Amino acid sequence: MTPPKLILCADHSAEARYLLAVIFESINDYELITFRSGQELLFYLGHNMPGQICGVILDKDMPMMDGVETLLEIRKRPSYKITPAIIYSTNENLGGRRMPLNLHGWFFQKPNNHTEARLFIEKITELFSCP
Template sequence: MRRSTTFFLADDDADDRLLMIEAIKAIDPNIAIVESENGQELLTVLESQTAFDRCLIILDMNMPKMNGLETLSNLRIIPRLASLPTVMLSTSGNPNMIDFAKKLGALDYYIKPSTMDGLVNLCRQLVFGKAGQPDVGPGML
């Protein structure tokens, strides 16, 4: 039996969340997706979870209340959440921001694609890893 996978998606833009969900489901319709509108809401959701089997946290960089970097920083100080695999999404490719996100523990940093094909390709990397092999991507850790 295949183990279930859950992606926790935090993005304040409802349209971006919808497109991301469509792209993820196009790759693997069995992935459960839990949505949050900001970092505070995501932390509340994560703290209420009893177990994390196969999951990936996807954080938008720019969100109200608690942005992606603040959320990642807070994740890393909560012992039971500290090791959860997390990636960052942003419209900005600022090298300083990328370095800082990785220093905080982000597995990777992706610039949001401007096309649906680009978004599907990004989600393929999130599900399968950059090599395109099942069970080696960040979501499979």
């Protein structure tokens, strides 16, 4: 059996983590692992084998370490220099923009409901193009 494609998500909002987790449960090939902060996600990366992660979703507006700061820390790790990443926010002006090339990712508007979350997940699984 093929292992699931891992996507990591750090978001301080329990609602947002739950919304994405519920939808990912219905997608057979993927496993979503959620974290309450960028620090928790970085700890996970430091204690698990690289190469299994298909992509990263980060909330732009997390306290203590926001999504951009978290992504900059991820990029310092050789195994994760080009792992695709999405930073999302409730800020409508961010949607669909590419990040600077060295960050290898995109900005998206944060989904607010089940329908938006399903569309968001469809889009990011295309962008992440996991093997």
